[in-house]
Amino acid sequence: MSRAHQLKISVSGIRGVVGGFFTPNLACAFAQAFGTYVGPGRVILGRDTRSSGPMLEHAVTCGLLSAGCEVVKIGVAPTPTVQVFVAETRARGGIAITASHNPPEYNALKLFNAEGLFFNHYERGELLELYHQSAFTQVPNAEMPGIRFDTETAPRLHIERVLRHVNVDRIRARRFRVALDGVNGAGSEMSVRFLRDTLNCHLHAISVSPHLPFPREAEPKPEVLGDLRDLILREHCDIAFAQDPDGDRLAVGDETGRILDNDDVLALAVDCVLHRLKGPVVVNLTTSSAIDDIAARHGCRVYRSPVGEANVVDRMKSAGAVIGGEGSNGGIIFPSVQYCRDSYTGMAMLLDRMAETGMTASQLASTLPVYHRRLGKAPFEHGRLGALMQSLEAGFPGAATDRRDGLKLTTEDGWIHVRASNTEPILRIAAEARTPARLNQLYGQAESLL
Amino acid sequence: MNARIPLRISQFGLRGVVGAGLTPTHVLDFSAAFGALLGPPAKVIIGRDPRASGQMIREGVASALMACGHDVIDLGIVSTPVIQHAITATGARGGISIGASHMAAEWNALKFFGERGSYLSTAEAGELLDIYHLKGFDFAQWDALGSYSRDDSAVGRYIDNLASVFDFPALRRFRVLVDCCNGTSAHILAILRDRHGLDLVLINEQSEGRAFAHEPATDQRTVRMQLAPLMRHVGADAGFLFDVDSDRVALATESGGAVSEEMVLVLLADEMLTLGPGDTIIANLSTTALLDEVAASHNGRVVRVPVGRNATADALAGFPPEKIAIAGEGTGAVMMPRFRFVYDGIASMLAILTMMHRRAQSLGSILAAYPKYSILKGEVPLESHRIPQMMDDIESRYPSARKNNLDGLRADFDNAWFHVRVSQTAPLVRVIAEQRGDPPTALFEALMDTVRSYNS
Known part of the structure; x- marks a missing residue:
């Protein structure tokens, strides 16, 4: 297949290379379809740190206002933060302007319903119909809503939700030495505050400047985290975290400088949760069998879903899962915080588990079955x-x-x-x-x- | 033209009723076309009037310009002349004013400006329209997109500029009543009052996004509604009414008289010809013949151009700036060389107050010195295919008149004239007749009847 894949409009939303392919017009029209679909009311809008983010934010705002949605701009924010804020504030929906782990020339719109969840398959189909029909609600001047700015509340609410499920004092008391690679992404500043101030870690952070370009490949996989590995060894860190540009994916390194396989990160999180909360686990079909082994140790069942966060979340809800995720891409979904992939939940969980057991990160990893x-x-x-x-x-x-x-x-x-x-x-x-x-x-x- | 959909896309730019006609797609495409017209990445100034839809439109305008690689500087809610001034003051490549001027609140529109805040020429406006229709946009790559920033200092710089042209201390002696029509003039006038001590009494000064106190038209009829009846009560020396984006102005006298909208240009033409050095007035074919009489008294001349800003801009380009005394329309839109050739209602107000001060005369007595002219204006909806025949018919009925076909038909008699033309912003035929002395009622009614006879 030779066609350059520079724009894709599908049930997954709209995604493409900015500059001729993913234009402001397309972003605006998609936002009009979204606003028409969710109806008049508040819509939360956040973005990651890509250079095309501000331009697309204006285009999306234009489309949402035109469809009669009040726009609450939360600025640069991780995707899970947007999702939590939608759910917490009972908004009509939310949009995160981010191409997640894709290269910097790409951007995309992630669309969330009133619960802060990815649209399900049927919702996405309906939205795409609206987009293709150009059948948009267009409110007159008399009904035109406005824009609100709130960059403070969303990160606070998100972190509060995460902290409800860990023992903060126990973590703070350990004063862990933590290495962080924020890829200069949406989580950069929030992660620094979270690890250094909230969890009292001795933090060594790289790539936490949201105004600079991505310093490495955006997807946090072991082979691109060499700088983080060096940082662990140089600063004798207990554990290391790496995020993707929109802060939903998490990579983890142990104190020996080994970057864990993404499937093992999910396996550790599943183990953490099942230790204190027994229940079903849902992962996608591509996720490691290590999950089955761990669940079996705890006497819990594993369900598999097709790949895609929306699919995993749908299955988690129907199964009543206590934990889930997608192994290959470092996505931990802990429904007690929010049905979404969330690197903050992952970081807190692992630090809490280390504080609770006194084990090092490598010792925790060594408990995992080998695949x-x-x-x-x-x-x-x-x-x-x-x-x-x-x-x-x-x-x-x-x-x-x-x-x-x-x-x-x-x-x-x-x-x-x-x-x-x-x-x-x-x-x-x-x-x-x-x-x-x-x-x-x-x-x-x-x-x-x- | 399709009268049912309130959307007009022409050389005059883009305007429409938001929702029913004007959509984000139009806004984005037109702004991207303008971004392409401006050429390589540069600084572009934007601002808006207080209409609620202005925020939505601003977001679209900003995204399209940024996508073209331009750095957008948003002045917020400001008058159109402030935007034009900021373009010059900051060395920007151009600008967009978001606002529907004298039209009702449900409308909105884009006005485009080039370097130094100038209006687009007919050729530029035509090119903009071509780019829009061809969708020949020029989007920048992902790593070369423009930025967006706010600048709240433009009004201050604009007022400093006014202060360098006008003698504020001398104008403090006048009590002035202003109907702001809930528009952008209020903020500027409040600063002139509070910081520069002008005795300004403002009404309808609240910025409104959804409904205006009355239609924001700068004409005699609107002046009569609120402004004129309050004049004696307030004890004002002069009364002014601005449209929403403050580029036009209308007048009331100290005794409560509502002045014809034609008189703003006449007064200022008289003043500018007196002060010199320019001797040439540029005015459109629909503007009062009193202008010719005033020009003649100063050995000046009037150059008549088709209706519309582009035509005025074209004509201005044909003269060295020092030749021009003034340019304008009978709508209250006037531009003066010493004020950067920008239609500016507030500069017009200050110039009229300066005239009163210099002559030591009241507004009423200045106006009373001019011979009486009476103008009648009407409009008739008409299907386009009947227009040529209707024009020929009218032309044949007045064989002795001097005729000008630059824009419809303008016919001049010894002490009267008429102008029949097709509106470029609405599917209407406009009929204007004027006579020195009493109203040309018979002529006007005959014209209206002829035009109406084609509307069947």
């Missing part, structure tokens, strides 16, 4: 997807199949999951096994079939 994982992607041609999936299935006779999201084939000692990305014209391939040899065999076989 070997590999993620990859492959381009594909339209029309070939079905045939690819069939040949893949034929290549693994005897494997258990799950077709809820692409194809997942599970064998006794490993699994492989192949699915078309919702956001890019590529196939995502994930494989996991007990041993490196088996992993290479599984992944290699899948790769050759594709």
